[in-house]
Amino acid sequence: MQDETLVPTPGTAAPAGTARIGYVLKMYPRFSETFIVSEILAREAAGEQIVIFSLRPPTDARFHPELARVQAPVVHVGRASSPRRLWETWGETMARPALAAGMAEHLDELVAAGVDDAEQALAVARLALEHGVTHLHAHFASVATTVARLAGLVSGLPYSFTAHAKDIFHQDVDPEDLRRKLRDAHHAITISEYNLRHLRGCFGSEDTARLHLVRNGLELERFPYHRRGSTAERMPRGGPVRLIAVGRLVEKKGFDQLIDAVAALRHDGHDVRADIIGDGPLRADLEARIQQRDMGEHVRLWGPRTQEEVRAQLAEADLFVAPFVIAGDGNADGLPTVLLEAMACGIPCVAADVTAVGEVVIDGKTGWLVPAGDTAALTAAIAEAIGPATDTTQRTDAARALVEAHYDSRLQAAALRELAGAPAGRNPR
Structure with a gap:
């Protein structure tokens, strides 16, 4: 493994006052996740600015041609290959006044998290500031949302996530972890009425007050x-x-x-x-x-x-x-x-x-x-x-x-944009 925590693709910060959505994804691109590419393309076509944070390097040998149409810069967030590099990541983040207070306030959660999750959350928090990100969004309520939530705590940025299937149905899902993510998110999304009923039945109205249905879209x-x-x-x-x-x-x-x-x-x-x-x-x-x-x-x-x-x-x-x-x-x-x-x-x-x-x-x-x-x-x-x-x-x-x-991706993009711009907890529909 390389001895670098971050392997960024250069990007430019958004102009002051402009919204920019930071997509936190476990792996990008991923051959089986065409719905994420379609979603990003639809949001870009609607005029939104996006930057992608990929937590793992891609492993697929083939890629869909639609990837060439994505304009968002892709930032590959590595993981330290030595204790020294890990310590440097913490030190570099503490050196940012805008992040140091968040690190101190939420040190207990960072320490309790997995080593990779904590390190990558600090990296995403720092990179989000560098790229002018105003909102973090993750796909799947598992590792990507764990990192997005921690990065949001450190940076003060709101985060949201989309829950799909394995991340809510699998036997290894930790109910308390998912409850915390639902409760702390600016908003949460799921892709079907079935999922909405399932999550509301598992967690009740208070924990799912910010949960919304936004269906996946097609071009x-x-x-x-x-x-x-x-x-x-x-x-x-x-x-x-x-x-x-x-x-x-x-x-x-x-x-x-x-x-x-x-x-x-x-x-x-x-x-x-x-x-x-x-x-x-x-x-x-x-x-x-x-x-x-x-x-x-x-x-x-x-x-x-x-x-x-x-x-x-x-x-x-x-x-x-x-x-x-x-x-x-x-x-x-x-x-x-x-x-x-x-x-x-x-x-x-x-x-x-x-x-x-x-x-x-x-x-x-x-x-x-x-x-x-x-x-x-x-x-x-x-x-x-x-x-x-x-x-x-x-x-x-x-x-x-x-x-x-x-399932028109233009409807999906409009709903996502409205949710990201709404005050936390308010349903814009």
């Missing part, structure tokens, strides 16, 4: 709608019906059930194949399952693809399948961006009803919703959706309308 012009019609109309010459699934190869995605569903469908005479896009720790297990089911010619694991490549594959697919499950450790998907992208494009969707998925995939109206973990129900829904007489038009029209009404 809709990048996902033009294409009406498909019935399977017979789409495929007049026959050939396999193409199912597509996208996501990390982890338990909560339920891809093992999709493999089993394809085997059952083919056994029943349906000519289908499934393409699974993504990578992850369960790749070998899924490959073994494909071979065990003798599905090597009918289920393919494509590995990771960029957002543009996924969009091109969505355009060629007949059905999007999202067989989500709740993992053994409690981890569950919140509302995957790729599901919204599929709905926006006009591809019919079959999905399992974990967490907030039922807010967008409304059974019989915008798609097919099945019980999570029920492979037979998943298989039956796919069979119905790809049936030659099934006209998907009404459902896909309604799905596109729902995405336009609630």
Whole structure:
């Protein structure tokens, strides 16, 4: 590890009186977190100034082309490789009069925090002042929010955060830590009605008084709608019906059930194949399952693809399948961006009803919703959706309308800007 705590990308301070949002992210860029890039692009398009603080170096080998459009400077916040460098970080921060008082007042919290979290919080506090940041915002209520909160205490800057899924559902979530973050934030955001109800039920009205719903957004012009019609109309010459699934190869995605569903469908005479896009720790297990089911010619694991490549594959697919499950450790998907992208494009969707998925995939109206973990129900829904007489038009029209009404990134950017500019605790809506 390098013997430098900070590896900043040069940035310019905002003019006096200008708001600048400092995004505190565990890792940036991250291949699987396209929703963060879309959010930043939407806020920049609306005229906001942003600087990004990345707490870990990126590890992905591929990146989405949309990253090139982000104007925000990226500041990589390193971690000390020696006790001497760690001590220098504390000393450098204490030497700033604007930060010394905050350090002294909250020394107990800094000492109680993890070494890396405390060090990076001091670094972010110092860098935020250098870059003219007026508000800190973190994604995920875990390490990034821990650092943002501590940096806010030291610098006197308000902080906010967005809670998603693993950071609130996983068995390792510390309820008291999350309660403290909710209570101390200028405001907190979560991305679905399901999450909002869950957090209010866990913590009550006093701790969630500053919690607001702001849905993730899409740049809709990048996902033009294409009406498909019935399977017979789409495929007049026959050939396999193409199912597509996208996501990390982890338990909560339920891809093992999709493999089993394809085997059952083919056994029943349906000519289908499934393409699974993504990578992850369960790749070998899924490959073994494909071979065990003798599905090597009918289920393919494509590995990771960029957002543009996924969009091109969505355009060629007949059905999007999202067989989500709740993992053994409690981890569950919140509302995957790729599901919204599929709905926006006009591809019919079959999905399992974990967490907030039922807010967008409304059974019989915008798609097919099945019980999570029920492979037979998943298989039956796919069979119905790809049936030659099934006209998907009404459902896909309604799905596109729902995405336009609630998941437009311009609406998201406006809501985030209003929240950041409102007095703490006031709901601007």
